[in-house]
Amino acid sequence: MAILGRAGWRVVGFWRPLGAVCRTSPRCYSVPSEHTTEKSVPYTKTLKQDDGLRGPTKALPSSADVVVIGGGSLGCQTLYHLCKMGLTNVVLLERDRLTAGTTWHTAGLLWQLRPSDTEVELLAHTRHVVSSELQAETGLDTGWIQNGGLFIASNKQRLDEYKRLMSLGKVYGIESYVLSPAETKELYPLMNVRDLYGTLYVPKDGTMDPAGTCATLSRAATARGATVVENCPVTGIQVNPDHMGVRRVRAVETAFGTIQTPCVVNCAGVWATKLGELAGVNVPLVAMHHAYVVTERIEGIQNMPNVRDHDASVYLRLQGDALSVGGYEQNPIFWDVVSDKFAFSLFDLDWNIFMQHIDGAINRVPALEKTGIKSTVCGPESFTADHKPLLGEAPEVRGFYLGCGFNSAGCGKELAHWIIHGRPEKDMYGYDIRRFHHSITNNSRWLRERSHESYAKNYSVVFPFDEPLAGRNMRKDPLYQGAFSCVQILDYDYYGAYEITKNKDYKYNELLGKEYTFDFPPHHGTIRDECLACRCSVAVFNMSYFGKFYLMGPDAKKAADWLFTADINKAPGSTVYSCMLNRRGGTESDLTVSRLQAGPTHLPLTPECNGDTYYLAVGGAVAQHNWSHIQTVLQDQGFDCTMADHSEDMGMISIQGPRSRELLQEIVDADLSNEAFPFSTHKIITAAGHKVRAMRLSFVGELGWELHIPKESCVPVYQAVMSAGAKYGVRNAGYRAIDSLSIEKGYRHWHADLRPDDTPLEAGLAFTCKMKTSIPFLGREALESQKATGLHRRIVCFTIDERVPMFGLEAIYCNGVPVGHLRRAEFGYAIDKTIGYGYIRKPDGGVVTPEYIRSGEFSLERMGVVYKARAHLKSPFDPDNKRVKGIYSTE
Numbered sequence: 056m057a058i059l060g061r062a063g064w065r066v067v068g069f070w071r072p073l074g075a076v077c078r079t080s081p082r083c084y085s086v087p088s089e090h091t092t093e094k095s096v097p098y099t100k101t102l103k104q105d106d107g108l109r110g111p112t113k114a115l116p117s118s119a120d121v122v123v124i125g126g127g128s129l130g131c132q133t134l135y136h137l138c139k140m141g142l143t144n145v146v147l148l149e150r151d152r153l154t155a156g157t158t159w160h161t162a163g164l165l166w167q168l169r170p171s172d173t174e175v176e177l178l179a180h181t182r183h184v185v186s187s188e189l190q191a192e193t194g195l196d197t198g199w200i201q202n203g204g205l206f207i208a209s210n211k212q213r214l215d216e217y218k219r220l221m222s223l224g225k226v227y228g229i230e231s232y233v234l235s236p237a238e239t240k241e242l243y244p245l246m247n248v249r250d251l252y253g254t255l256y257v258p259k260d261g262t263m264d265p266a267g268t269c270a271t272l273s274r275a276a277t278a279r280g281a282t283v284v285e286n287c288p289v290t291g292i293q294v295n296p297d298h299m300g301v302r303r304v305r306a307v308e309t310a311f312g313t314i315q316t317p318c319v320v321n322c323a324g325v326w327a328t329k330l331g332e333l334a335g336v337n338v339p340l341v342a343m344h345h346a347y348v349v350t351e352r353i354e355g356i357q358n359m360p361n362v363r364d365h366d367a368s369v370y371l372r373l374q375g376d377a378l379s380v381g382g383y384e385q386n387p388i389f390w391d392v393v394s395d396k397f398a399f400s401l402f403d404l405d406w407n408i409f410m411q412h413i414d415g416a417i418n419r420v421p422a423l424e425k426t427g428i429k430s431t432v433c434g435p436e437s438f439t440a441d442h443k444p445l446l447g448e449a450p451e452v453r454g455f456y457l458g459c460g461f462n463s464a465g466c467g468k469e470l471a472h473w474i475i476h477g478r479p480e481k482d483m484y485g486y487d488i489r490r491f492h493h494s495i496t497n498n499s500r501w502l503r504e505r506s507h508e509s510y511a512k513n514y515s516v517v518f519p520f521d522e523p524l525a526g527r528n529m530r531k532d533p534l535y536q537g538a539f540s541c542v543q544i545l546d547y548d549y550y551g552a553y554e555i556t557k558n559k560d561y562k563y564n565e566l567l568g569k570e571y572t573f574d575f576p577p578h579h580g581t582i583r584d585e586c587l588a589c590r591c592s593v594a595v596f597n598m599s600y601f602g603k604f605y606l607m608g609p610d611a612k613k614a615a616d617w618l619f620t621a622d623i624n625k626a627p628g629s630t631v632y633s634c635m636l637n638r639r640g641g642t643e644s645d646l647t648v649s650r651l652q653a654g655p656t657h658l659p660l661t662p663e664c665n666g667d668t669y670y671l672a673v674g675g676a677v678a679q680h681n682w683s684h685i686q687t688v689l690q691d692q693g694f695d696c697t698m699a700d701h702s703e704d705m706g707m708i709s710i711q712g713p714r715s716r717e718l719l720q721e722i723v724d725a726d727l728s729n730e731a732f733p734f735s736t737h738k739i740i741t742a743a744g745h746k747v748r749a750m751r752l753s754f755v756g757e758l759g760w761e762l763h764i765p766k767e768s769c770v771p772v773y774q775a776v777m778s779a780g781a782k783y784g785v786r787n788a789g790y791r792a793i794d795s796l797s798i799e800k801g802y803r804h805w806h807a808d809l810r811p812d813d814t815p816l817e818a819g820l821a822f823t824c825k826m827k828t829s830i831p832f833l834g835r836e837a838l839e840s841q842k843a844t845g846l847h848r849r850i851v852c853f854t855i856d857e858r859v860p861m862f863g864l865e866a867i868y869c870n871g872v873p874v875g876h877l878r879r880a881e882f883g884y885a886i887d888k889t890i891g892y893g894y895i896r897k898p899d900g901g902v903v904t905p906e907y908i909r910s911g912e913f914s915l916e917r918m919g920v921v922y923k924a925r926a927h928l929k930s931p932f933d934p935d936n937k938r939v940k941g942i943y944s945t946e
Contacts, residue, residue, distance in 0.1 A: 132467025198264025347381030367415030602678025608696030636834025756800030
């Protein structure tokens with residue numbers, strides 16, 4: 056038996072100093088695929104490793120509607136939900152036995168509160184399935200234990216984070232309590248509370264048995280007609296081009312036969328990258344060692360809640376009358392050469408790495424210092440660049456879906472809905488493979504750095520303005536270092552792990568550290584100055600990261616009519632703001648669409664035009680999502696047109712403010728008057744001797760123009776703008792200023808206050824939809840139905856008089872009852888108030904009318920404190936839209 060003491064390691068019969076048993080060699084960056092088959096996990100329900108079977112457990116069908124590959128947690132969930140949604144000709148292939156890869160040894164903790172409304176909803180669904188639905192359906196026990204969860208706060212910032220979670224939880228009816236150290240001690244007598252600031256207690260958190268849950272899910276699925284085949288490794292994925300040249304899944308190959316299928320779901324865990332390679336699909340995840348130990352019996356620990364001590368980066372999972380102790384370290388071991396023969400296997404535990412968790416656990420529960428260790432568990436887990444799973448259809452191959460990168464609660468229902476209906480029900484963009492630009496999904500340096508940082512920071516406080524240090528400088532815009540670069544970005548130092556020298560005097564890291572607060576950040580004044588320069592004079596924004604696409608070809612007009620909610624049947628030279636929807640009417644994108652004049656080819660500003668051609672400008676962070684959505688729609692509809700991506704060939708600067716016309720008129724050869732250059736138009740002009748595409752648009756609610764510039768011309772044009780603007784007090788302004796200016800004006804940010812689960816009608820964007828025409832467009836039928844029945848949820852603008860910051864996730868109350876939460880919030884410097892937007896529902900589920908909003912008494916809860924709020928049906932700043940038209944005379 057081993058003892059968890061700090062000073063030494065006890066083996067039965069004698070003491071040895073810790074150093075005598077822990078390896079003292081330098082920390083390895085990664086390890087080969089050596090492993091042991093010894094199991095020591097705290098589950099009584101584990102499936103047999105070897106029952107003598109060497110071939111598949113069932114005969115393979117010749118065809119299937121869907122083939123799920125991987126019999127772990129998400130594979131079994133997806134199979135179950137596909138069957139529940141009506142598909143019966145579905146097959147799950149597992150190379151060994153169910154749960155043999157990583158699921159069998161996972162901790163199975165379920166924490167209901169997360170800093171994301173989507174995650175809260177997903178976890179609520181998972182909890183319902185494992186705690187009641189499966190047992191009611193099958194009569195089998197899934198192993199769910201509801202013993203509660205306790206989050207430890209050792210400082211004010213951590214407790215503030217927990218209070219934010221508590222406020223969001225109230226919207227979803229999740230019971231939680233902030234406890235004092237004394238109250239925590241009463242709840243958990245064995246806990247050391249002397250260094251605590253407080254805790255968050257969630258009574259209905261609990262623990263899943265992953266192996267037992269998978270067994271129950273697979274039985275429920277087979278009862279509905281699914282086929283589960285174990286001991287059947289996949290050897291190939293057949294992919295062929297269709298009549299349009301689009302690569303599609305055709306079949307799954309094994310040594311025991313081939314299954315014809317149009318749809319494959321990659322749920323292969325740490326083996327998902329290898330499986331993706333069989334189809335020519337990049338799967339950006341890495342495998343790492345992840346460990347925990349199981350203690351001997353601890354007197355008095357029975358029925359205690361699970362504990363997450365984030366500041367010590369450790370968790371304590373109740374295991375009967377013992378604890379499982381694990382955590383996230385800054386020097387995890389990468390598993391670079393993933394073995395195909397690894398099944399029900401573990402690695403040797405590296406105590407040099409793991410002892411940091413022991414120290415944190417003993418500090419929190421001192422009884423552990425004299426408690427023996429019953430077993431150690433060190434197995435592989437898969438991790439991604441942002442610690443979120445990879446879901447959805449791969450951009451490279453139609454019919455190849457991803458369901459991997461998980462180490463927490465699953466998303467099987469959403470993935471099943473995605474496969475059957477083309478989109479999930481919830482907003483899953485944060486998990487969608489298309490959130491990553493195609494240029495980096497096969498970049499090993501970016502993936503390794505970002506995955507390491509996400510792992511190392513997994514238990515860090517989730518601040519509103521967090522930014523990664525890893526994976527920087529992978530893509531650079533034309534103005535980088537030439538104009539806008541202010542602080543040097545250094546190579547990633549892995550936080551000093553792996554004997555890599557930690558960066559010293561790193562100015563950028565120091566600046567970020569000052570922003571990590573739930574109060575107004577230190578740069579609040581800088582952002583204010585940028586915003587007020589834009590409101591009162593002129594500011595310049597670097598928007599070069601935007602996606603810049605051309606849609607062209609014989610069916611370009613048909614495609615544009617179908618894709619875009621706005622009416623694009625306007626004269627060449629026009630620009631419209633539009634949305635793109637899914638079939639359910641949810642908003643997949645907002646963007647500007649410009650109809651081009653026919654003329655000579657002059658790339659990148661003017662492509663070859665043999666008919667209708669459209670220039671699309673989309674948010675850079677979601678460019679890949681937009682590109683993939685458009686390509687999918689074009690393929691599904693069979694439109695004869697093409698897309699061209701010129702995002703890297705052009706930069707983009709936006710000049711905004713009351714003096715923007717005066718400034719630009721000094722460097723361009725065009726008349727910028729209202730009559731010659733109206734709002735929502737564009738043209739090719741010369742700026743400082745360089746050809747650019749100028750668009751009269753604004754994302755901040757001011758008079759202004761965007762200049763779309765060939766990359767080689769970006770720096771001289773920018774320099775000319777700044778030189779001409781010096782007399783007007785021109786300022787560079789950043790994205791934090793855009794966030795404030797845009798919310799103040801009531802403009803939406805996609806994936807903040809406008810998402811795939813929001814319709815334009817709910818989002819106050821009905822003006823973007825050509826409902827008064829007879830032109831069909833994707834999602835129109837859903838909008839017509841919603842319009843007929845009324846809006847049961849609606850976005851509302853709120854302001855408060857108290858000078859406190861809000862960031863989103865704050866609870867919204869109407870007449871004292873929770874009706875929603877803020878999606879997005881900033882400080883508005885022109886109105887001098889905190890302003891937020893959120894979607895609300897009536898408690899009775901009825902239609903949310905303007906009168907309901909006008910008559911209600913609203914309040915917002917921030918970290919447990921409730922503030923009276925004013926609801927606005929229109930933006931409180933320039934509600935008549937005069938400023939974008941250049942009308943400032945009345946102010």
